[in-house]
Amino acid sequence: MTKTNHQDLPFMRILMVVENISRKMGGESGKSFYYLQLLRERNIEVRAICHGRVREELRQEFAQDPEQFQKIHFIDDTWYQAMIWWIGKKFPYRIQDLIFNQIIHWVTQYQGRKLAKKLIQEHQIDLIFEPAPITPKGLSFMYDMGVPVVIGPLSGGLDFPPAFQYMDSKISRLSIKVSRYFSNILNQLVPGKLKADALIVANPQTQAALPQGSQGKLYEVIECGVDLDFWLPKKLHQSQPDQIIRFIYVGRFVDWKGVEFLIEAFHSVVSFNPNVVLELVGDGRLQKQIKNRVKELGIQSHVQFHGWQPRAKVVQLLHKCDVFVMPSLREAGGNAIMEAMAIGLPTITTNWGGPASIVDSRCGILVDPTSPEEFTEGLSKAMIRLTESSQLRDQMAEAAKQRVREDYFDWQSKCDRMIEIFAETLPQTEKVPVLNSR
Incomplete structure (x- = not known):
């Protein structure tokens, strides 16, 4: 450029x-x-x-x-x-x-x-x-x-x-x-x-x-x-065999953000590999409903609710995590995705709207919203795929940092x-x- x-x-x-x-x-x-x-x-x-x-x-x-x-x-x-x-x-x-x-x-x-x-x-x-x-x-x-x-x-x-x-x-x-x-x-x-x-x-x-x-x-x-002076890249460390893989969502708890589908998908991920944690950052009208569903599924020890956090705290949380997930179903833009990419996180997101323009196959996984059931299954398969391969996570992390510096991001x-x-x-x-x- x-x-x-x-x-x-x-x-x-x-x-x-x-x-x-x-x-x-x-x-x-x-x-x-x-x-x-x-x-x-x-x-x-x-x-x-x-x-x-x-x-x-x-x-x-x-x-x-x-x-x-x-x-x-x-x-x-x-x-x-x-x-x-x-x-x-x-x-x-x-x-x-x-x-x-x-x-x-x-x-x-x-x-x-x-x-x-x-x-x-x-x-x-x-x-x-x-x-x-x-x-x-x-x-x-x-x-x-x-x-x-x-x-x-x-x-x-x-x-x-x-x-x-x-x-x-x-x-x-x-x-x-x-x-x-x-x-x-x-x-x-x-x-x-x-x-x-x-x-x-x-x-x-x-x-x-x-x-x-x-x-x-x-x-x-x-x-x-994205402000590259603020959302600084995290250092990549060699993965350990029993390392806990941390997924993170940052956004409002509203229906069109798709958080309820993320919770259902993550339940399947926990069943496949218990060494996973989902960090949820944000608040909104569905927060109580999501917390109740987490308890019903019995995965509360794998899900952490942080509520709304200032930018500096969000940066700290992103640096501790491995994969960013944004299952939004009506996202025209995607600021949170680009900020996570700047830090160096691969992204799992919806193949629809703004996220589909930001994320490509080099730096993340796009999930087709063909139906609620297939979308939930696609999210879980994407999370499992990145859980299993530290090499793929690292490749996508580097590509994400490069991608966000292209095309006026x-x-x-x-x-x-x-x-x-x-x-x-x-x-x-x-x-x-x-x-x-x-």
């Missing part, structure tokens, strides 16, 4: 418009924080518009750089957004997320649009960058702003595999169908995605899910990123690629050197 020559890029004044910029919140918010941080390191003048809920966190983050904090502009909730949130809490989670939370977000985006127009004039902004929300059909209010708009990387538009669509209730499936139908209409009314100068997508599924009529230039860059190269896209999107102007941060 060719490194960016920053001296060939024009000087830029970028305005990031994104609801949350937060290292603590993680997810989309954490990705936005990385973009803000790395763009600044490359001597790009970057301002940001975000929600007031992250004001104090960012004040602390930039305590040593108050000038940059002054370049972050905050939007606070209105009273009617609070009322919409209160009403939405009475509905199922998917409906809350697809309808009520979207309405709240639209109000924030509309406020952001008005503020962005003001900042463009006051600070001679060259380009608007909207890294989130990552959903391809989500509305963007950043249109007719007088400067180019770059949106993405987007990810999503993903359903359960056909054999697992029963996991969505009938009302949720209907809500999804209706929301997707109306999203095309809404995107005609609020044509930010249609008029964007550049749209960055994570995969072909996301590209296919874009609103009808999108005209911007398309780029493909995976939406996840790490944040440094990802940010360089974004700058290239910005430069291609801007009108050709006299080029002024931009300092290389490396």
